[in-house]
Amino acid sequence: MNATTTRIGLMLVCALPGLLHAQFDFTIDGRQVQVHSFVTQGFAYSDDNNYLTMKTSQGSFAMTDAAVNVSVPITDKFRVGAQVYVNNLGNLGAWHPSLDWAVADYKFKDWFGIRGGKVKTVLGLYNDTQDLEFLHTFALLPQSMYPSDMRSSTIAHTGGDIYGEIPIKHLGSLSYTAYAGQRKDSEYGGYPYLLTQFGISMEDYGGLVVGQDLRWKTPLNGFLVGASHMDENITATGKLNPSITLGGPNIIVPYGEWSNKDQTNQVYGQYTVGNLRLDSEYRRYWRDQQIFSGQYEITTDVRSWYVAAAYRVSKRLEFGTYYSRFVDNWISTVPGQVESPNQSAPDHHLYDKVVTARFDLTKFWNVKVEGHFMDGWAGTMYPDGFYPQDNPQGIQPKTNMLLIRTGFNF
């Protein structure tokens, strides 16, 4: 079955209930079982450079994702559910279905609950909902913060969370989440794809992740601020052909990577008043890793932020805009890999100005038309949407891209 047939089939299966305004609820033994799904399809066209591993310079429809979930409350405090997700994004995803989340959730009190299984990770405003296109104004969230090619690196962990909301009298309320578990990246994600340029075939990538999030719903109605922190201990195994990068023999040898230090700190704020919503986030990601089976070390200091605004003009129309900045400072002991010293160099940063119009054709069907005006491509030592394999002619310093995306959900 080719990709086009797969896309059409997915859309019919996942979109039809939405088109029919159907609710897929049913009852088993007196308990209501809810079934929900979504499917999205995008088209991207850029003037120069291919982006997110799609052939955007020629126009690409290789941007599809879908999910279906089932959930049921067992008691008024205990619920279970699971979601399966599938996507194709250029050379990533590969239509490989995966268990997106599978959770058992027990809420002892409003201020204390636990959930375990494969759990969506809370990090910043939108990490756990980054792939739920229909929830957002934008066709692509700021890629400096929520890169689509690196989705699996932060989207979920297998382990457990404690969570709750604590009212603080006249000062609003505090919501907290603390978690620990294992992260396992998809072999079809951006980092394994990036490494293929060095002759590396990654077979397993992941490890321990521990994190916390605290957000304050302030007494000012609609104003929220928060902070997230995450520490990881990542190991990776795979295969390497040393002749491709290191000038060695044309053989296959075992390959490994591991963390020296892997830490993310993020702060954010959101203000919603009437039909206007303002968001801003700042993230610093420090990644110190031994690569090539410990032979070399690479330290990456990624600093990114964005500011966004969205305004709903009517029930059917919303406008949005954001400015996103991504700066990647790195130090590598790999011979020949030296970063441009000047942050203004295009291989040292990626800035993106975006404008969007979202049309809600029905409650379950939306279409977005979005323009991206990108400055820079942030180098090739860290995944940032521009891959040398997809741009063999070299990467131009600026990229303008039109993105049209439609989605159904119910």
Next chain:
Amino acid sequence: MRYLQHFLIAAALCSLSAVSVRAADIKLIANSSVGASSVSADELKGVFLATKTSLSDGSRVEPVLLKSGATHEAFVKQYLGKTDAALETYYRSLVFTGKGSMPKSVATDAEMAAYVAKTKGAIGYVSSGANTEGVKLIDVK
């Protein structure tokens, strides 16, 4: 950044949609199993945003919403501080991350009253002129 400033100014100058129903035209109703005769605004918001499953008197509650209409929009704006679209987005974010379910919703005041009357712990809202026989009226303090 200049274009962002222009966008914000334009958005601020646009008039917000007027809500034709005032909060005083909305009655909060609950099943007779709910012990409290009044709730705080914060409690009510917590119940309908799925962060609270019980009231301060210990009563377990289940929120019920109207699907649409002026009463629904006024309730969501006045008591939850959201638009209908934002509320829908909020609930879907819970559903698709495994953190909650879509609440029960009904089409009319009559269906609301009937469901709340027969369902233990149910709490909902109707227009001031709706028939509330069989349900308990709740004050918002």
